[in-house]
Amino acid sequence: xTRIRWYTTVVGACLLFQGYQLCVSVLGDLTRALRDGPxxxxxxxxxxxxxxxxxxxxxxxxxxxxxxxxxxVVTAYPNPTIPWDYYFAGRRIVFLQRVVRxxxxxxxxxxxxxxxxxCDYLERHHRAWTPERQAEELKKADYLVEFCPGLPLPExxxxxxxxxxxTRLFRIHHKELK
Amino acid sequence: xxxxxxxxxxxATQFVAGVVVVRALDFxxxxxxxxxxxxxxxxxxxxxxxxxxxxxxxxxxxxLVLVPWWLAGVAIVTRRGIRWSPQPRSHxxxxxFAGIGIVFALSVWFGLSLxxxxxxxxxxxxxxGKLLAVHGGLSADVLQSVKMPGHPExxxxxxxxxxxVFRAAAPxxxxxxxxFFSFAWLAFxxxxxxxxxxxxxxxxxxxxALVVATPLLWEFGHNGYADLxxxxxxLLLLLExxxxxxxxxxxxxxxxxxxxxxxxxxxxxxxxxxxxALAFLLVTGFRSRSLIAAAxxxxxxxxxxxxxxxxxxxxxxxxxxxxxxxxxxxDIGRVPRIVGFFLADMFRSQAHGSLSWGVLWPLGGVAIVVxxxxxxxxxxxxxxxxxxxxxxxxxxxxxxxxxLEWHLATAAPRLLLHTLPWLIFVLxxxxxxxxxxxxxxxxxxxxxxxxxxxxxxxx
Numbered sequence: 271x272t273r274i275r276w277y278t279t280v281v282g283a284c285l286l287f288q289g290y291q292l293c294v295s296v297l298g299d300l301t302r303a304l305r306d307g308p309x310x311x312x313x314x315x316x317x318x319x320x321x322x323x324x325x326x327x328x329x330x331x332x333x334x335x336x337x338x339x340x341x342x343v344v345t346a347y348p349n350p351t352i353p354w355d356y357y358f359a360g361r362r363i364v365f366l367q368r369v370v371r372x373x374x375x376x377x378x379x380x381x382x383x384x385x386x387x388x389c390d391y392l393e394r395h396h397r398a399w400t401p402e403r404q405a406e407e408l409k410k411a412d413y414l415v416e417f418c419p420g421l422p423l424p425e426x427x428x429x430x431x432x433x434x435x436x437t438r439l440f441r442i443h444h445k446e447l448k
Numbered sequence: 449x450x451x452x453x454x455x456x457x458x459x460a461t462q463f464v465a466g467v468v469v470v471r472a473l474d475f476x477x478x479x480x481x482x483x484x485x486x487x488x489x490x491x492x493x494x495x496x497x498x499x500x501x502x503x504x505x506x507x508x509x510x511x512l513v514l515v516p517w518w519l520a521g522v523a524i525v526t527r528r529g530i531r532w533s534p535q536p537r538s539h540x541x542x543x544x545f546a547g548i549g550i551v552f553a554l555s556v557w558f559g560l561s562l563x564x565x566x567x568x569x570x571x572x573x574x575x576x577g578k579l580l581a582v583h584g585g586l587s588a589d590v591l592q593s594v595k596m597p598g599h600p601e602x603x604x605x606x607x608x609x610x611x612x613v614f615r616a617a618a619p620x621x622x623x624x625x626x627x628f629f630s631f632a633w634l635a636f637x638x639x640x641x642x643x644x645x646x647x648x649x650x651x652x653x654x655x656x657a658l659v660v661a662t663p664l665l666w667e668f669g670h671n672g673y674a675d676l677x678x679x680x681x682x683l684l685l686l687l688e689x690x691x692x693x694x695x696x697x698x699x700x701x702x703x704x705x706x707x708x709x710x711x712x713x714x715x716x717x718x719x720x721x722x723x724x725a726l727a728f729l730l731v732t733g734f735r736s737r738s739l740i741a742a743a744x745x746x747x748x749x750x751x752x753x754x755x756x757x758x759x760x761x762x763x764x765x766x767x768x769x770x771x772x773x774x775x776x777x778x779d780i781g782r783v784p785r786i787v788g789f790f791l792a793d794m795f796r797s798q799a800h801g802s803l804s805w806g807v808l809w810p811l812g813g814v815a816i817v818v819x820x821x822x823x824x825x826x827x828x829x830x831x832x833x834x835x836x837x838x839x840x841x842x843x844x845x846x847x848x849x850x851x852l853e854w855h856l857a858t859a860a861p862r863l864l865l866h867t868l869p870w871l872i873f874v875l876x877x878x879x880x881x882x883x884x885x886x887x888x889x890x891x892x893x894x895x896x897x898x899x900x901x902x903x904x905x906x907x
Contacts, residue, residue, distance in 0.1 A: 275886060289661050
């Protein structure tokens with residue numbers, strides 16, 4: 271019969287600790303998924319990196335907008351990890367996405383909130399974003415949230431957008447101000 | 449229902465492609481080792497196939513991509529038969545595989561309960577997968593159009609395999625692609641067991657369970673990042689290099705080449721591993737006078753590993769990190785902060801966080817100390833490999849054009865994950881050193897108890 275060595279016992283003890291940690295992680299994830307369902311996606315959780323920036327920025331902006339308003343968000347990056355729905359709960363959000371080439375030529379828009387939606391849009395329409403299109407959407411919107419105005423969008427990564435001075439990056443316009 | 453059957457067909461084909469490669473190599477390992485190889489090498493083979501299709505202007509029609517692998521599977525099974533040869537398992541091993549199966553099932557279930565949401569997983573891989581699916585092939589214009597949030601210069605293995613799932617899954621693609629990462633976890637678990645198998649059985653089971661129970665691996669088993677797949681490919685590469693050292697034949701060399709290609713096509717960091725593997729293969733082949741076996745494999749490695757850089761170069765896709773690094777210049781003063789960050793991350797342990805290493809790295813440190821005390825030199829190649837690997841990453845942080853703290857926070861845990869294969873073999877060496885010392889001690893005790901030989905007059 272094989273003798274159980276002391277180092278086997280040590281490894282076994284370490285495994286118990288590791289297994290406990292894994293159980294906590296797995297059960298935590300599964301419980302949240304079961305309890306919250308799709309809402310889990312929009313739960314900001316502990317904000318990290320750019321999500322934290324979005325948390326600090328979007329919350330006060332969203333608080334300025336009355337419920338049931340129709341909000342047009344113009345952004346180069348409607349990142350699905352930013353919980354737009356969570357912060358703008360009760361408001362109707364329309365996204366107009368500007369994806370601009372380095373040359374400055376506008377490539378394509380999206381009217382929904384994720385890159386996947388943009389890909390779908392590209393697949394279906396593949397038509398250029400135009401100022402007319404934005405104007406058309408603006409007519410229907412009560413509020414415009416312009417993400418990162420004034421910055422040359424194409425060469426800016428999200429981290430740059432999110433870590434700059436947020437008050438200048440998000441500009442909120444009431445419809446009457448236009 | 450039909451959609452999910454199509455998704456299953458895609459995943460099954462990725463596996464069948466791996467089976468074809470493994471069977472063509474005539475790999476003679478255990479069933480779990482062969483399954484692991486199929487899970488790592490299959491997506492690599494499919495990615496190579498799709499890049500070649502793009503080069504010769506064949507669209508990524510699902511049937512055109514998937515059916516050839518099934519035909520190849522039928523052909524190779526008809527010609528060579530199925531090699532399964534299950535080996536007798538101890539109770540502990542059965543319990544281990546049951547545990548791995550349960551965690552894998554939970555990972556699949558959890559993965560399928562949510563669409564892909566993590567930032568880099570979306571911006572760097574999934575969006576490209578979707579774009580390639582929409583376009584039906586590699587296109588520099590399409591990739592360049594999303595270069596602002598993402599990285600079109602990243603190697604395409606993940607994006608191509610996700611693209612096939614997107615083509616099959618239609619509106620459910622964002623969720624269905626998550627399965628790909630659970631399979632990477634499964635491959636890593638099986639390869640970890642293979643690495644520990646040279647130890648005593650119970651110890652091998654305990655150590656495998658210890659490594660695969662790391663919460664950070666669970667997280668990477670469904671979050672959509674390429675890093676766990678690269679780690680699995682890196683572990684396979686290390687196993688294949690050891691196999692090559694034990695038998696200098698063409699198949700072993702080809703095993704090294706294919707594992708290196710899987711690394712190179714998964715992430716830019718994998719290119720570095722592939723380059724190191726190429727140098728290792730040629731140097732060891734030269735020194736053991738097996739260059740004839742190594743040379744064809746080296747050629748395969750260069751062709752497969754160079755496929756993506758060549759495509760990038762010819763299509764004008766630049767490497768922004770290198771350009772930014774050249775502007776940033778070298779700042780050696782960053783080194784203490786970088787090394788300190790890596791060390792702190794090794795000891796990170798969160799009660800409710802998934803980015804925890806648990807006791808893994810401290811245990812590796814103990815293994816190195818044990819080997820040092822017992823004067824076991826077998827551990828040093830792995831320690832040096834680990835130090836060199838982390839040294840390259842440290843150098844990358846020294847020249848990074850991004851804010852250092854941000855870059856460390858976002859990348860260091862993932863980079864540390866890539867070095868896990870070295871740690872696994874450090875643990876193997878530590879345990880082997882202790883076992884050897886015990887065996888020597890037992891033999892001394894046995895000799896002492898038996899006493900000197902007695903001449904009873906019969907000789």
